[in-house]
Amino acid sequence: MYRIPFERVNWTTSIFLIATALISVTAVPYFIWKCGIDGFQIGLFFFYIIATMSSITVGYHRLFSHLSFKAAWPVRLFTLVFGACAFENACLDWASDHRRHHKHVDHDGDPYDISKGFMWAHIGWLMFKLNPEPPMDNVADLRKDKLVMWQYRWVHLIGFVAGILVPMGLGWWWNAAHGMNPWIGMLGGFLIPGVARIVVAQHCTFFINSLCHTIGRQPYSSSHSARDSAIMAFLTFGEGYHNYHHEFQHDYRNGVKPWQWDPSKWSIWLLSKVGLTWDLRRVPDGKILLAEMREARKHAEKQLAALEHSAPGLAQRATVAVSDLMEKLTASYHEVEQAVAGKVDLSRRTLRDWQRQTQETVQEISRVLQQVAAQGMSAPSAG
Ligand SMILES: [Zn+2]
Numbered sequence: 001m002y003r004i005p006f007e008r009v010n011w012t013t014s015i016f017l018i019a020t021a022l023i024s025v026t027a028v029p030y031f032i033w034k035c036g037i038d039g040f041q042i043g044l045f046f047f048y049i050i051a052t053m054s055s056i057t058v059g060y061h062r063l064f065s066h067l068s069f070k071a072a073w074p075v076r077l078f079t080l081v082f083g084a085c086a087f088e089n090a091c092l093d094w095a096s097d098h099r100r101h102h103k104h105v106d107h108d109g110d111p112y113d114i115s116k117g118f119m120w121a122h123i124g125w126l127m128f129k130l131n132p133e134p135p136m137d138n139v140a141d142l143r144k145d146k147l148v149m150w151q152y153r154w155v156h157l158i159g160f161v162a163g164i165l166v167p168m169g170l171g172w173w174w175n176a177a178h179g180m181n182p183w184i185g186m187l188g189g190f191l192i193p194g195v196a197r198i199v200v201a202q203h204c205t206f207f208i209n210s211l212c213h214t215i216g217r218q219p220y221s222s223s224h225s226a227r228d229s230a231i232m233a234f235l236t237f238g239e240g241y242h243n244y245h246h247e248f249q250h251d252y253r254n255g256v257k258p259w260q261w262d263p264s265k266w267s268i269w270l271l272s273k274v275g276l277t278w279d280l281r282r283v284p285d286g287k288i289l290l291a292e293m294r295e296a297r298k299h300a301e302k303q304l305a306a307l308e309h310s311a312p313g314l315a316q317r318a319t320v321a322v323s324d325l326m327e328k329l330t331a332s333y334h335e336v337e338q339a340v341a342g343k344v345d346l347s348r349r350t351l352r353d354w355q356r357q358t359q360e361t362v363q364e365i366s367r368v369l370q371q372v373a374a375q376g377m378s379a380p381s382a383g
């Protein structure tokens, strides 16, 4: 008991998080068991989950925190209203925290610093106040946006009306119009597209700060804890490609490859086709490839270093065995580097070829290293 710093507990946030979670695992299943659930409530739940989640990812995150594209007022208004329905605080607070997360990732100034533990990054940072609270001195640009400031002022009221009262009212209306008990419809609206949806949306956002800094691959950089994971991308509207995002935070895409699941990217792109978003920022393909090559080289060097540590004799043989491949990797790195520096327009095909070549070289290096290690293990000891 004495280990919980009660004087630092943020009671309002903590009670909200715990109460909504408790309702979701008790009252919600009890309600469904007793009263059933109809297509309207399910539809409302999905509408709200999509509207809320995309408002956080497209609006709060990519638009307001990172300025990765520009958007007309209807897009800003929609994401600010439904963002408020996520009960993740005002966009201005959210963006300030998030910009500090990127600036100080994995260190003290990072509000959801994963090095303080998984639970801290997921939810702990919200339940305990930092002492002292950092100033919001990194969102001067957003303060000039009248819609952002309007939401900042009324965020809880907007969230309560649009995120709780409206689904309750819709549930009432639907049941009344179809000869069913309107009170049941209203309660269903409160519990399912209301409370349960808030809990799901919140934890999916929190996963970006916890799981996306814990599980997955690091193809673009291992100098920070952020990771790429397709599973996480599915749960987070495309934000799961978090390693890419931390490396290139101003790109409006998180899943940068055409096949990667990123509905937020698709929404922003589709909106640009009807003139509602514009100036979509993209990192040039050559630069992305360079990051991948740099990381591949680093990975191979780490493998060699690990071998050096466990079997110094083998490491020398391994270094010789892969030296040609490492040289090849370095040479193509410099080729791409020059092309990028000279702003040569690299065709998609050339880039793809380079990418394939890099992958093959890296796989080959891994294979040779494993082979040398296996041979070393099976060879009789020289004493
Ligand atoms: Zn992050």
Ligand SMILES: [Zn+2]
Pocket (backbone or CB within 6 Å): 061, 065, 066, 098, 102, 245, 249
């Ligand atoms: Zn970000």
